[in-house]
Amino acid sequence: MISSLCMKKDSKRRFTIRDIAAMGMMLALIEVSKRALEFLPNVELVTLLFMVFTLNFGLEVLAVSVAFTLVETAFWGVNNWVIMYLYIWPAEILFVHFTRRHASYWFHAVFSALFGFCFGALCSIPYLAVGGWSMAFTWWVAGIPYDILHGVSNFALCLILYRPLMAATKRAAVFLRDAGRSKSG
Amino acid sequence: MRLHSAEGSFFEGCACTFWHNITREKVRYWIRMEQQEKVKREKIGQTQAGKKKGRGKKIIFGVILIAALLAVLLCVYRKFGPKTQTGTKAYTVEVVDQNGETKSYQGRTDAEYLSGLMDELAAEGDFSYEGTQSDYGLYITAINGVTADYDKDKAYWSIYVNGEVGQYGADSQPVADGDDFQFVYEKGQ
Numbered sequence: 001m002i003s004s005l006c007m008k009k010d011s012k013r014r015f016t017i018r019d020i021a022a023m024g025m026m027l028a029l030i031e032v033s034k035r036a037l038e039f040l041p042n043v044e045l046v047t048l049l050f051m052v053f054t055l056n057f058g059l060e061v062l063a064v065s066v067a068f069t070l071v072e073t074a075f076w077g078v079n080n081w082v083i084m085y086l087y088i089w090p091a092e093i094l095f096v097h098f099t100r101r102h103a104s105y106w107f108h109a110v111f112s113a114l115f116g117f118c119f120g121a122l123c124s125i126p127y128l129a130v131g132g133w134s135m136a137f138t139w140w141v142a143g144i145p146y147d148i149l150h151g152v153s154n155f156a157l158c159l160i161l162y163r164p165l166m167a168a169t170k171r172a173a174v175f176l177r178d179a180g181r182s183k184s185g
Numbered sequence: 186m187r188l189h190s191a192e193g194s195f196f197e198g199c200a201c202t203f204w205h206n207i208t209r210e211k212v213r214y215w216i217r218m219e220q221q222e223k224v225k226r227e228k229i230g231q232t233q234a235g236k237k238k239g240r241g242k243k244i245i246f247g248v249i250l251i252a253a254l255l256a257v258l259l260c261v262y263r264k265f266g267p268k269t270q271t272g273t274k275a276y277t278v279e280v281v282d283q284n285g286e287t288k289s290y291q292g293r294t295d296a297e298y299l300s301g302l303m304d305e306l307a308a309e310g311d312f313s314y315e316g317t318q319s320d321y322g323l324y325i326t327a328i329n330g331v332t333a334d335y336d337k338d339k340a341y342w343s344i345y346v347n348g349e350v351g352q353y354g355a356d357s358q359p360v361a362d363g364d365d366f367q368f369v370y371e372k373g374q
Contacts, residue, residue: 077339077373106240110247117254135349137265142352144262148255155251 019060022176026053026064031071042119042150047112048158050089052165054096055103056173065089084123091122109158116151120144267359269297274362276302280312281369282331283340299344299366300356322354328368339373 033045120143127136306312333340344351345367
């Protein structure tokens, strides 16, 4: 069972400077991992990193996901995928956060595989508004080979990197929490 | 309760003080404690085995779920994915450049994919294209000498099939009889 190490915040201030710095580091890690694996189609660490960060930092990772979408938009320009990114990563974060009490290594490995398989289907939702069911369905079907690759790679990466990443992130979260306490104390 | 009398020991008369002091109650107490320990150990063992068994079941369920979804995806792709047509097919190809000027090509082809049709047109001499092979398939960088450089000004060559945005790359876009293909120079925002 994984317990969230969410830091308690001052009720007046939503984020402390320490939170913002931590979120900046999370964003940097996600961006660097994305750039590093860009040469492999649909192989990414973003899903796993969002998952691990959510388990250790809680819902403040939602802000990181929005910042991630903004950085990607600044780099690649505005397109349909911006809308997809604005709901797909928050959906993952919310799911991971609200199932964290039942979560385990295998639970998250299976979830990341299913998330990869369903990524195209989730991304096709905006096309329902643009061109109806037929356009959304055709768009989804065209990307199925990449969805399969996405799911398989997510599963493998989660099996390999989940435990070390969880250990490192948990240590960072504890360090930040303790630093916050000693500062306020 | 003692073995022989209320005061006497089980080992009365023995020279050893340790054995001399052992009473039947003590022996029963030890036996009872031993039995309790045994039951406790068995319970813990059963709980751990149960947990392991439960976790094993969850893992098996997860793997079955993955396999099932994978099978569904493969079936859907096989049924509704791109299908090629053999034989001669009529086609129309239009190239719309950065100035909006259009150049049209019409004819018949045996090519199964759009990239094959483009190769045929290029061999005829009035059409040219350049592209790179990426992990996503053929990425068109230039048509008829007009290069779209995404890194420079977010420009790219779009493929339209029968008036709709193409869902496949040129090397996986099937050619059907009467298809109308458009290559349009576009810029991102």
